[in-house]
Amino acid sequence: MASTACFVIVSKNDIPIYEAEVGSAPKREDQAYQHQFILHAALDVVQDLAWATNTMFLKSVDRFDDLVVSVYVTAGHTRFMLLHDSRSEDGIKSFFQEVHELYIKIFLNPLYLPGSRITSSHFDTKVRALARKYL
Amino acid sequence: MEPGVSIESGSAIRVAVLPVGGPISPARLRDYAALVARHARVDLASLRPYYSEHQKSPFAHQPWGGGCLRLKFVLGGCVPSPWEDFQSSRKVLAVVGICHLPSSPDLGRVAADFVDAARSYPSALASRCFAFCPTDAQLVQKKRDNIIMFPPSDQQSLELHMLTMIQDLSASLLMEFEKWVLRAESTGTILKTPLDSQSSLGSEEVIKAKKRRLGRAQKIIGDYCLLAGSPADANAHYATAIELARLTGDVFWHAGALEGSVCALVVDRMAESDPVLEDEVKFRYYTIIQLYRRATLQDNAQRVSPVSFELEAALKLARYLCRRQCAKEVSDLLMGAADGAKALIDASDRLILYIEIARLFGTLGYKRKAAFFSRQVAQLYLQQDNAYAAMNAMQVLTTTTTAYHVQSRKTSKMDHGLLKLYWLSLFDSGNTDPGKWHPQSVVSLFESQWSTLQMVVLREILMSSIRAADPLSSWSAAARLLRLHSFPLHPSQREIVKRNPNKKEWWTGGGPSGPFIYTPFTKGGTSGTSKQEVNWIVGEPVQVMVELANPCSFDLIVESIYLSVHSGNFDAFPVSVNLPPNTSKLVLLSGIPTQVGQVSIPGCIVHCFGVITEHLFKEVDCLLLGAAQGLVLSDPFRCCGSSKFKSVNFPSISVVPPLPLLVANVVGGDGSILLYEGEIRDVLITLTNAGTVPVEEANVALSGKNQDSVISIAHSTWKSALPIKPGGEVTFAVTLRAWHLSPTDLEADGSRSPANSRRIAREGSNPFLDIHYAGPSGNSESNDVSLPPGRRLVVPLNICVVQGMRLVRARLLSMELPARFTDAHLRSVSSKDNLSNGSDAIRNDISLLKIDPYKGSWDLRLLELELFNPTDVVFDVDVSVHLDGTSVEQKILPEDKTASSACHKTRIDRDYSARVLIPLEHFKLPVLDTSFFVKENGSDEPLGSRAATLAEKNAKAELNASINNLISKIKVKWHSGRNSSGELNIKDAIQTALQASIMDILLPDPLTFSFRHAKDGTTAKTDSSKEPGDGSSRSADESVLRCKDPIFANEMTHMEVQIRNNTKETIQMNLSISCKDVAGENCFDENSATVLWAGVLSDIYLEVQPLQEVVHPFSIYFLVPGDYSLQAASVIIDATDVLRARAKAESPDEPILCRGSPFHIHVVGTA
Incomplete structure (x- = not known):
């Protein structure tokens, strides 16, 4: 089944530092924009919700046109946002947790400036592998 | 759906405000409308003087003390809704006409006009026509009761006058409501919505409908009570209606009555906001939404769907709750409503829905959400194909620019103004609340990295403004888009390069010595001294970047800061800076060097709080160090964001004399x-x-x-x-x-x-x-x-x-079907002026057919190029074959004098592909030479292997050269628009296409046959050159043959056939000539009598010297007019290897046959 999934990491300054289309549905350019727009809009909801709960995984916070936004907020208020069509919550949770571990590894890199764009291809490969595994 | 709905909107009396009479300028109309519209709330107490109780009022609990009537003025009126029976607030209950008397002198016409206008609102219970600025003549005219004139006076008395008039209107509305309710209570009323099927009712349904009628009537009476400003009465009626609807299972009306009751509740307790009320409203509204949903499900089969009521209810509740504290609930409601957009059939309903959602999110402070839905609105507008919609789209998009950080400082004010205008124009009710749209924080363009979104938004603004024909906005969007795309100026723009006096080309080696901007090798030596040489130039402004930090917890206003220069040859420009608490900022301080010499800049001079201090750069290090050790009370991590600028050793600066720039x-x-x-x-x-x-x-x-x-x-x-x-x-x-x-x-x-x-x-x-x-x-x-x-x-x-045009494929057509050329093609191909001067009639009706009656085609080879245009513009393709330089073609084709020949232009539209054909027949070499076959003959020749290889190499090279030559002659040029043109690079493609059959295209046939019409013994210049192919192989032939002058039947025609030897060897052959009619029958047959002949026509033994020609004359006599074709063929005696190779003969004793292409003769009758 072709699925849509768009994964974005947003820094605490609301700047996207990593983006990946991890779905298996064929890419369409206008859709890619639309995904980003939905994710960008969902930040508003996340902003309120993040302080209303003490879990990191906020589950699905927003939706538009059959697409759901699930969010995971790290302690540093970096947000992992996944736009997806309906899928198991457990898989998404595991995905987020593993990506969090990867993110921490990136964070530990002394050459990485927190809040800057993640350009590591290794990270990218791993994230895509995780997406294949869990999503 | 209707814009701007809220829970209270059930209590508003809808009044249409219509301009009548002569034209009113928009500004004036707006003024008048504003005068009317300020009275959206009329206190019941003020109605007393105009109100007279004719019979006992049905509104028993009317709060004459504190109640009010709510009026909703709709400028320009509205289309009657099919649902107005369901909710009385949807009805236009009063009509107000506005007339500007100076532009409409005839009062009678104004009155008639108003009556006409009011007629389109049958539900109106009262109407007034207000006429402003009457002239003196109009004032003295006979009073008309239905026109109320406002004599010219100052604004204040005008307002007072208007208040009186509105109170009068409200009082008469109130009386009308009473009448209506009394009548409805006594006689009952029939209420229908589009949901109730118009088709035949079954008997069961009739009974059901009768039961339901009572409940519905109660609901409507409740509506009127609400409109009359008596929520308590309304509540009682609604309660009855709810009971009845529940009993009869009238789900839709149940929801409606419930909605009315909430409205009554809210209106009744307008002033207070207590959590109990809020919970009650929330509870009831969720029920309402559920009920509407049930109604929708029930009536799914019907054409009309009440889904818009469900969405409206959600929006109403969202608006009611719209506060930061309830953000979660509101956003859930709005998201649910957004999901409902798909169920809406009408595009304008969807538009209103998105607009409302965007507004509510904006009110909630969810700016990004609001921007997202605004963009959806804009896209819906852009789907409509007109300039107004595009203008709306543009303005809506402009409102999103804050959220996407694509606005510049200057436009923010203007955007807001636009926005306000827009909302006002869209929702004429006074219920607009654009306050939340204030650009709260103006963020610089590059602060946020959602650059894709920014580009998309800007592109959409650009697109819509182009459609809306708004040059200013397009310019601004385009400029911002460009800025987003542009890269910063290269620092090397004004780079100084030392001149080496010993070198003439002083610039070489002066530039950066490698691909890297910074190399450790060149800088390494100097870093020890930590002094870099910087050159400034007299008279050219320079900038120094300084980081300022404010460790205080209050705003720091630096009145002026500038570089302090002790050397006296530098003019520093002061700037003023405002530093928010606990921030740091990079400031560019500029100045102009004035004299040659050294400049030293130890620090900068700061005017702050009336104190002038000089801050030295070298102290900064100590400060930072101190902060790190905790000696100084400052937080370097918070204040000085970047560590890069911490310890810059100030370089030594020398100022040099002016240089050109x-x-x-x-x-x-x-x-x-x-x-x-x-x-x-x-x-x-x-x-x-x-x-x-x-x-x-x-x-x-x-x-x-x-x-x-x-x-x-x-x-x-x-x-x-x-x-x-x-x-x-x-x-x-x-x-x-x-x-x-x-x-x-x-x-x-x-x-x-x-x-x-x-x-x-x-x-x-x-x-x-x-x-x-x-x-x-x-x-x-x-x-x-x-x-x-x-x-x-x-x-x-x-x-x-x-991406421009694509070459999809190039291939040599196999020519299984004959090519058919019309005259037009031929003319453009070879521009044969000398042919076009006579017998056009004949030429035009004979299309030039290159058909070999035996093989299908005369081996005219066509190269087909398939081109695809994936762009969004139209391309004109122009294939030309340049025959420059060589005189080859002219020898073979004496009539072809032009150096190049071009096919017609081919136009390729966007997303289409086209095929272009290039005839390859002008590329024959003059001589059929042995050298071309060296490769093939190599095995036969007893030469030494080395010589053979050499010869082979030579031949190959020569062949390649001629192939390249051929290919370079084919040019595919294209034009697009007025000033784009270029050339398609297709060399490789052509080469692969031609590789296989290049021999056939390049090499001439050994013999060329041509016929001439010898008139009266002198040869008329009507010939056709002809290279017959050798029997088995295909050979290209020259353009089609035709006799220029008409040949008459029953007349002796002298012809001659000319045979040219294209090889370097003498050829002996047996020539025979045949003539065929259109049916392909042989006319020289002994038994046929259609053509008579004189002279020898078969088995003629001829010997042609190398590169020479021989002529064989004969005469023919046509008995029947018509079309004939003459053809010459010869069997070569003792063919050489070359000929065999050319003919691709398979066995050495196979006879080699050469055949010319048919010579077409049109024979006209003598009559």
């Missing part, structure tokens, strides 16, 4: 030069000397990538302009040819959707013009050492190559 400008703007692949274009570059010293010498060179895309630089133009005096300028042309995109580029460009293929110039793929220049070489007597430095200017040629 060239500024380059690409004519036509600094944006990317958009070129289609292969496009050739001249780009004009203007160099201006902005310095105070003339430019004496210069050198222009290329650097960077894709240098070969620059075909030529007009060096002579700028050279002739030297020296460039201060202020002087020179413009020179650079010819560019766009390179071809590699497949990866195409992939990245996403050009599969050509409509919005991104055209982003890839940074780093552009060539640069390196211009080294220098001023005069100082005083002639001074020695070389004081040679002033030169400078380097780098002009990036921002070429953005977009």
